[in-house]
Amino acid sequence: MGAIDDLVAELARLPGIGHKTAQRLTFHLLQQPRERAERLAATLGAVATRVHPCPECGTFTEDARCTVCDDPRRDATLLCVVEEASAVPVVERATGFRGRYLVLGGRLSPLEGVGPEQLRMALLRRRVASGEVREVILATNPSLEGEATATYIHQLLDGTGVKVTRLARGLPVGGDLEYIDGVTLSHALDARQEVP
């Protein structure tokens, strides 16, 4: 395979990009001035070497800790659990949430070989065991897998004395947190309920 085929194949592995789109993007890049492609390559390289998950919450950062974990004014008693790091800026922008986060890095799906070991469940337990956290807010997506992940965490934290709440129903089932409008999300966070 030549360099063009390699790039098409790499792009086609990205979510939401099929072979045709990958081809279009490749030829678009080739038609641009050479510096554009070099800048893109350098940016990708920088992201790959400098960015890593925050050791305390799993969100992406270039520093030792992310800005939320590093901010002493954030309420350490409230812990919001999300599936993906991409949900953090969504909650930050849409709501007045002042607590901290834990990014699981996915959701449970035995069919796809994703069990608790593939997610940051151990980190979650450590954060809860530290004694700082009083309430865990389960903000996993309102999909089947997101609901099951919330149920699993609820069982996991049973007996720790920590209050466990779930974003209020009213979120569309089958939805994805990132595509829900801010008003709905903000309202769902305010109206979160204790998991029965």
Add this chain to the structure above:
Amino acid sequence: MRAERIVARGFRNLRDLDLELPPSGAVFLGPNGHGKTNLLELLYYPVLYRSLRGARDVDVTCHGEAGFELALTLRAERTPRELAAGFRCAGKRKRLTQDGVEPERLSDAIGHWLAVAFLPTDLHLVQGPASERRQYLDRVLSLADRAYLRALSAYRRALAQRNSALRQRRPDLAGAWNPMLARFGAELVRRRMGWIADHAESFTATCVALGELAEVTLRYRGDGALADEAAWPEAFARAANRDEALGATGTGPHRDDVDIRLGGRPLREVGSTGQHRTAAVALRLCERETLAAASGTEPALLLDDVFAELDAGRQERLAAALQQGAAHQTFITAPREDELPVDFHLETLQVENGRVGDARHPQAV
């Protein structure tokens, strides 16, 4: 509900078909193996967007073709008017459009074109395993009610996840799916039991109308308590050891059945083949009644060689039952015209080698 035109390419042996559909329907005549049943399968495809014979899309594709395409045009006043489907064997990709627009989910795609198919294999509804009757209920209820279809897909997905966890010997992980199974499973049990309660009487009466002398009854067989979501945690707890040992979930509507009895005894054990066929036809007539009530319009009827194995009395009663009801479109296959018990007053179309023409010019397409 009426269709005006069907176009197909590469669907079974229908290589290149463009057929105007008469408003009342048609009789497809022709030797076996020339494509009569394929035409009915094609007409049924936009009902559930899969083969009515349960065939995979790759097997529906004409041998040697890269895929198939079809488009059904409904009568002008309906929206959407054109239902189309395309399948590519490479990558097994299926694309549906309604008036050119791709529906967001399958549940949005179905319900626009309704048909009830009467097939020789319907005998399995009575004689076959419980899965045949569950599939029947799931099909009828999904077509009548999108909420049922959504609950069914969610239930199946949750069940597959739970069973996968059990096979991996992770009962803690399996339990995470219990609330979802309870929520959607209870809905399925509730709706299935409700449907049986609503249609049992009509089923019995239909069997009588078709000439059955002894009483044929319909009952739901399953744990009725599971219609209540609150009953599920205890049911899961009771079955926990067995589920873990089997690596599969033994509780829930995916194990239920429909009990068909003749004079109080299981029909499949005591009845004759004629009685089995009568009950199977009665189930199809219940399906028709349900879809008509849910949609406010008569579904099309697709009859594949249904008279062949019935005695003369049953043939005439069935023909009478099929002709009842508001105006609807009927498509019938038969090897020869004289094998139909009555005149259905339908246009006759000759089917030969995957081509359809009128009786006088069989090769005209």
